[in-house]
Amino acid sequence: MLTNPQSDILQMELLTRLHKKAPGVHHMNFSQKNKPSPFKQRVIEDLKDHVSSGKVAVFKKYGIDFVTGRRQGAYLWDIDGEKRLFNLHCNGGVFNLGHRNEELIDLLKESLGELDIGNHHLISKFRAELARALAGSMPSDLDYVVFGVGGGEAVDLAFKVARAYTGRTRIISARGGYHGHTGLALAAGDGKYRNPFGPSAPGFFQVPFGDLDTLSEAADSDTAAIILETIPATLGVALPPQNYLQSVRQICDDRGILLILDEVQTGLGRTGKLWAFEHFDIVPDIVVLGKGLSGGIYPITATVLRQPLEAVFHDDPFIHVSTFGGAEIGCRIARRVLEISAAPEFLDHVNLLASRFAKQIEGLRQKHAGFLVQLRQLGLMMGLELKDEISGPLLTKTAYDQDLLMIYANNDTRVCQLLPPLIMRPEEVDWVIERLDLALSSARRLRPVVGVKTRLEKIIHKFI
Numbered sequence: 001m002l003t004n005p006q007s008d009i010l011q012m013e014l015l016t017r018l019h020k021k022a023p024g025v026h027h028m029n030f031s032q033k034n035k036p037s038p039f040k041q042r043v044i045e046d047l048k049d050h051v052s053s054g055k056v057a058v059f060k061k062y063g064i065d066f067v068t069g070r071r072q073g074a075y076l077w078d079i080d081g082e083k084r085l086f087n088l089h090c091n092g093g094v095f096n097l098g099h100r101n102e103e104l105i106d107l108l109k110e111s112l113g114e115l116d117i118g119n120h121h122l123i124s125k126f127r128a129e130l131a132r133a134l135a136g137s138m139p140s141d142l143d144y145v146v147f148g149v150g151g152g153e154a155v156d157l158a159f160k161v162a163r164a165y166t167g168r169t170r171i172i173s174a175r176g177g178y179h180g181h182t183g184l185a186l187a188a189g190d191g192k193y194r195n196p197f198g199p200s201a202p203g204f205f206q207v208p209f210g211d212l213d214t215l216s217e218a219a220d221s222d223t224a225a226i227i228l229e230t231i232p233a234t235l236g237v238a239l240p241p242q243n244y245l246q247s248v249r250q251i252c253d254d255r256g257i258l259l260i261l262d263e264v265q266t267g268l269g270r271t272g273k274l275w276a277f278e279h280f281d282i283v284p285d286i287v288v289l290g291k292g293l294s295g296g297i298y299p300i301t302a303t304v305l306r307q308p309l310e311a312v313f314h315d316d317p318f319i320h321v322s323t324f325g326g327a328e329i330g331c332r333i334a335r336r337v338l339e340i341s342a343a344p345e346f347l348d349h350v351n352l353l354a355s356r357f358a359k360q361i362e363g364l365r366q367k368h369a370g371f372l373v374q375l376r377q378l379g380l381m382m383g384l385e386l387k388d389e390i391s392g393p394l395l396t397k398t399a400y401d402q403d404l405l406m407i408y409a410n411n412d413t414r415v416c417q418l419l420p421p422l423i424m425r426p427e428e429v430d431w432v433i434e435r436l437d438l439a440l441s442s443a444r445r446l447r448p449v450v451g452v453k454t455r456l457e458k459i460i461h462k463f464i
């Protein structure tokens with residue numbers, strides 16, 4: 001996200017410099033108003049010296065020196081206690097149920113009184129119960145669950161199963177899609193994340209999302225699986241074209257290819273239905289779940305398989321293990337998360353919030369016509385499509401200055417992702433919209449200045 005391609009960093013750097021020079025933009029806050037406390041400064045220095053000097057440098061350039069301190073519900077506070085952010089990103093859905101959801105914290109405390117990670121070889125009541133609940137929440141014979149710790153790991157397992165089951169190699173994914181940074185998941189992603197790290201796993205092929213012809217051409221007799229995010233978040237909350245997913249399902253059926261849907265971000269009520277694929281009336285062969293399943297409390301992910309696919313483990317059920325995958329405490333948390341997220345009144349609440357956002361953002365679209373191009377939306381899976389690729393990073397910054405944490409889509413920087421916590425109150429939508437209005441005004445005002453400067457930089461660059 002913020003550790004983005006050089007060009008984006010350059011834009012923000014330009015912006016910071018420009019701010020100093022350009023008259024009429026002084027209400028923008030490109031550096032923190034107050035000096036960080038020595039304690040906070042120490043945290044930043046430690047991070048710079050021992051975790052990532054690059055990230056600290058980027059945040060400095062953005063004028064974003066937020067260090068997360070207290071957190072509750074929809075809010076995050078800076079460690080110095082002065083700045084408070086409304087979380088409109090939620091780590092891609094990790095905080096669907098808000099930060100430190102009280103019910104989950106109580107359950108965690110209770111679980112700590114009796115449980116630990118558990119034994120990953122032995123039979124576990126908690127894994128069995130969560131797997132039954134997940135299978136019960138899914139259609140058809142999506143009955144088996146393999147647990148993991150991270151989303152990438154869960155995607156890797158999906159590919160392994162698809163290859164073992166079909167005896168084929170090729171995995172097709174969408175260009176600009178995102179499935180994580182582990183081995184096989186990385187191989188299914190864009191080159192910019194892979195290329196610096198040497199040879200990638202073979203057998204992967206990317207096609208443009210939404211382009212059926214290219215997909216159909218690529219889906220050959222050696223194709224084991226097609227993986228798609230039901231709505232690709234990193235690609236800018238790209239909504240699938242009409243009947244696209246249904247046609248992909250058909251191609252898979254016709255050619256013996258497995259359809260893997262990555263619901264790491266879209267699952268658990270985010271789109272107004274428990275699983276986003278329910279909107280499209282299709283049943284995938286494998287569903288990958290992560291992020292929100294943790295309740296923001298205990299990392300756990302799941303790869304849900306259609307019943308026949310489990311045969312892959314018949315010869316040797318220990319051929320895939322994950323020491324911490326499906327940790328028992330995590331299973332208890334995830335089961336409660338699933339119960340909360342599947343409740344009809346919870347999904348009604350999500351849909352109510354979604355229509356409140358839709359109505360008010362339409363007002364903003366009219367007011368900021370030409371800059372705010374459109375709202376991409378399915379429930380509370382939302383993206384603000386802006387004028388051009390500089391506008392996403394710009395709005396991220398101006399929104400931050402208005403106390404909104406909103407992050408642009410890394411693989412389509414015209415779009416700012418808008419993923420509020422699903423538990424926010426309806427009145428809070430109005431407050432968010434007021435702040436967003438101010439952030440859009442600032443971004444719009446700054447945009448031409450940044451554009452001219454960028455073009456000049458490019459011209460100068462040509463001559464040196």
Ligand SMILES: Cc1ncc(COP(=O)(O)O)c(C=O)c1O
Nearest residue numbers: 150151152178179180262264265
């Ligand atoms: C759609 C999607 N799939 C998979 C992943 C990978 O998850 P993790 O970071 O837990 O490995 C992510 C992470 O952002 C994601 O957004």
